[in-house]
Amino acid sequence: MNLRPRRPEEPEINLISLIDVLLVLVIFFMLSSTFVDEGRLRVQLPSASEQPQSGGGSERIVVTVTQTGSYRVNERELVNSSRETLQRAIVAVAGKSRDARVVLRADGRATHQSVVTAMDVLGRMGFAQLDVATTPSPPSSSPSPAP
Numbered sequence: 001m002n003l004r005p006r007r008p009e010e011p012e013i014n015l016i017s018l019i020d021v022l023l024v025l026v027i028f029f030m031l032s033s034t035f036v037d038e039g040r041l042r043v044q045l046p047s048a049s050e051q052p053q054s055g056g057g058s059e060r061i062v063v064t065v066t067q068t069g070s071y072r073v074n075e076r077e078l079v080n081s082s083r084e085t086l087q088r089a090i091v092a093v094a095g096k097s098r099d100a101r102v103v104l105r106a107d108g109r110a111t112h113q114s115v116v117t118a119m120d121v122l123g124r125m126g127f128a129q130l131d132v133a134t135t136p137s138p139p140s141s142s143p144s145p146a147p
Contacts, residue, residue, distance in 0.1 A: 061093050063122070065106040069114040081114065086121050098126040105133040 063086075064072040070081045073089040094100050102122055106115045122130055 060101045060103055061090065062103045062105060063090070063118055065104070065110045065114050065118055067107040067109045069111050071114075071118060083117060083121055086118065087125065090121070090125060094127075098128070100127070101129045101131060102127050103131045103133050 062072075062074050064075070066072065071078045071086050071089070073086070073093055076089070078085050078089055104115070104118060104122070106118075119130065
Protein backbone atom coordinates (compact mmCIF):
# COMPACT_ATOMS: atom_id res chain seq x y z
CA MET A 1 0.00 0.00 0.00
CA ASN A 2 1.47 3.27 -1.16
CA LEU A 3 0.37 6.28 0.91
CA ARG A 4 2.57 8.80 -0.76
CA PRO A 5 1.22 10.79 -3.66
CA ARG A 6 2.91 10.24 -6.94
CA ARG A 7 3.95 13.83 -7.49
CA PRO A 8 4.38 16.35 -4.70
CA GLU A 9 1.94 19.24 -4.74
CA GLU A 10 3.53 22.65 -4.89
CA PRO A 11 2.02 25.29 -2.65
CA GLU A 12 0.56 28.17 -4.60
CA ILE A 13 -0.65 31.60 -3.65
CA ASN A 14 -3.99 32.56 -5.06
CA LEU A 15 -3.29 36.00 -6.55
CA ILE A 16 -6.76 36.55 -7.95
CA SER A 17 -8.35 37.18 -4.56
CA LEU A 18 -5.44 39.45 -3.56
CA ILE A 19 -5.84 41.49 -6.75
CA ASP A 20 -9.59 41.76 -6.14
CA VAL A 21 -9.07 43.08 -2.62
CA LEU A 22 -6.43 45.60 -3.75
CA LEU A 23 -8.65 46.79 -6.60
CA VAL A 24 -11.55 47.35 -4.21
CA LEU A 25 -9.26 49.31 -1.85
CA VAL A 26 -7.95 51.48 -4.70
CA ILE A 27 -11.48 52.25 -5.87
CA PHE A 28 -12.56 53.05 -2.30
CA PHE A 29 -9.70 55.50 -1.74
CA MET A 30 -10.24 57.13 -5.13
CA LEU A 31 -13.91 57.73 -4.43
CA SER A 32 -13.44 58.88 -0.83
CA SER A 33 -10.64 61.37 -1.51
CA THR A 34 -11.60 64.93 -2.34
CA PHE A 35 -8.80 65.81 -4.77
CA VAL A 36 -8.75 69.32 -3.28
CA ASP A 37 -5.43 70.94 -2.56
CA GLU A 38 -5.57 70.94 1.24
CA GLY A 39 -2.24 72.75 1.54
CA ARG A 40 -3.70 76.05 0.39
CA LEU A 41 -5.60 77.99 2.97
CA ARG A 42 -7.86 80.72 1.70
CA VAL A 43 -7.82 83.61 4.10
CA GLN A 44 -9.98 86.65 3.65
CA LEU A 45 -8.00 89.46 5.21
CA PRO A 46 -9.81 92.35 6.88
CA SER A 47 -9.53 95.84 5.52
CA ALA A 48 -9.28 98.99 7.56
CA SER A 49 -11.41 101.98 6.71
CA GLU A 50 -10.23 105.57 6.92
CA GLN A 51 -12.91 106.57 9.47
CA PRO A 52 -13.41 104.81 12.80
CA GLN A 53 -16.66 103.02 13.51
CA SER A 54 -19.05 104.65 15.95
CA GLY A 55 -18.92 102.91 19.31
CA GLY A 56 -22.56 103.33 20.28
CA GLY A 57 -21.78 104.93 23.63
CA SER A 58 -20.75 101.79 25.53
CA GLU A 59 -17.55 101.86 27.53
CA ARG A 60 -14.44 100.43 25.96
CA ILE A 61 -11.58 98.42 27.33
CA VAL A 62 -8.31 98.75 25.43
CA VAL A 63 -5.88 95.84 25.68
CA THR A 64 -2.49 96.63 24.15
CA VAL A 65 0.15 94.04 23.27
CA THR A 66 3.60 95.61 23.07
CA GLN A 67 6.54 94.57 20.93
CA THR A 68 8.10 92.66 23.82
CA GLY A 69 4.89 90.70 24.48
CA SER A 70 3.84 92.58 27.62
CA TYR A 71 0.29 93.79 28.09
CA ARG A 72 -1.39 97.07 28.96
CA VAL A 73 -5.02 97.46 29.96
CA ASN A 74 -6.38 100.98 29.37
CA GLU A 75 -2.75 102.20 29.06
CA ARG A 76 -1.78 100.81 32.49
CA GLU A 77 1.20 98.49 32.14
CA LEU A 78 0.93 95.13 33.88
CA VAL A 79 3.52 93.70 36.25
CA ASN A 80 4.16 90.61 34.11
CA SER A 81 2.80 89.05 30.94
CA SER A 82 1.05 86.02 32.42
CA ARG A 83 -2.52 85.07 31.62
CA GLU A 84 -3.63 85.40 35.22
CA THR A 85 -2.28 88.93 35.55
CA LEU A 86 -4.01 89.97 32.34
CA GLN A 87 -7.27 88.41 33.50
CA ARG A 88 -7.11 90.17 36.89
CA ALA A 89 -6.43 93.53 35.23
CA ILE A 90 -9.41 93.10 32.89
CA VAL A 91 -11.66 92.11 35.79
CA ALA A 92 -10.50 95.19 37.70
CA VAL A 93 -11.54 97.42 34.77
CA ALA A 94 -14.70 95.63 33.59
CA GLY A 95 -16.04 94.23 36.84
CA LYS A 96 -18.76 91.65 36.27
CA SER A 97 -20.04 93.30 33.09
CA ARG A 98 -19.14 91.50 29.86
CA ASP A 99 -21.04 93.88 27.57
CA ALA A 100 -18.16 96.33 27.15
CA ARG A 101 -16.42 96.55 23.81
CA VAL A 102 -12.83 95.39 23.92
CA VAL A 103 -10.30 96.91 21.53
CA LEU A 104 -7.19 94.81 20.99
CA ARG A 105 -4.19 96.85 19.89
CA ALA A 106 -1.08 94.88 19.00
CA ASP A 107 2.31 96.08 17.86
CA GLY A 108 3.24 94.83 14.40
CA ARG A 109 6.36 93.21 15.80
CA ALA A 110 4.58 91.48 18.71
CA THR A 111 4.65 87.72 18.72
CA HIS A 112 1.61 85.93 17.43
CA GLN A 113 1.40 83.90 20.64
CA SER A 114 1.00 86.95 22.85
CA VAL A 115 -1.85 88.28 20.68
CA VAL A 116 -3.59 84.91 20.67
CA THR A 117 -3.15 84.64 24.44
CA ALA A 118 -4.88 88.00 24.91
CA MET A 119 -7.72 86.94 22.60
CA ASP A 120 -8.04 83.62 24.43
CA VAL A 121 -8.23 85.30 27.85
CA LEU A 122 -10.90 87.71 26.59
CA GLY A 123 -12.90 84.90 24.99
CA ARG A 124 -12.79 82.71 28.09
CA MET A 125 -13.94 85.63 30.21
CA GLY A 126 -17.06 85.97 28.06
CA PHE A 127 -16.42 89.12 26.06
CA ALA A 128 -18.28 88.84 22.78
CA GLN A 129 -17.38 92.16 21.15
CA LEU A 130 -13.72 92.24 20.26
CA ASP A 131 -12.36 94.87 17.89
CA VAL A 132 -8.87 94.59 16.46
CA ALA A 133 -7.33 98.04 16.02
CA THR A 134 -5.66 98.68 12.69
CA THR A 135 -4.09 101.59 10.93
CA PRO A 136 -4.87 102.44 7.34
CA SER A 137 -2.06 101.68 4.94
CA PRO A 138 -0.39 104.75 3.47
CA PRO A 139 -1.14 105.44 -0.19
CA SER A 140 1.48 104.08 -2.51
CA SER A 141 3.85 106.67 -3.90
CA SER A 142 4.61 104.77 -7.10
CA PRO A 143 3.07 106.26 -10.23
CA SER A 144 0.25 104.35 -11.83
CA PRO A 145 1.08 102.62 -15.12
CA ALA A 146 0.04 104.42 -18.27
CA PRO A 147 -2.47 102.66 -20.55
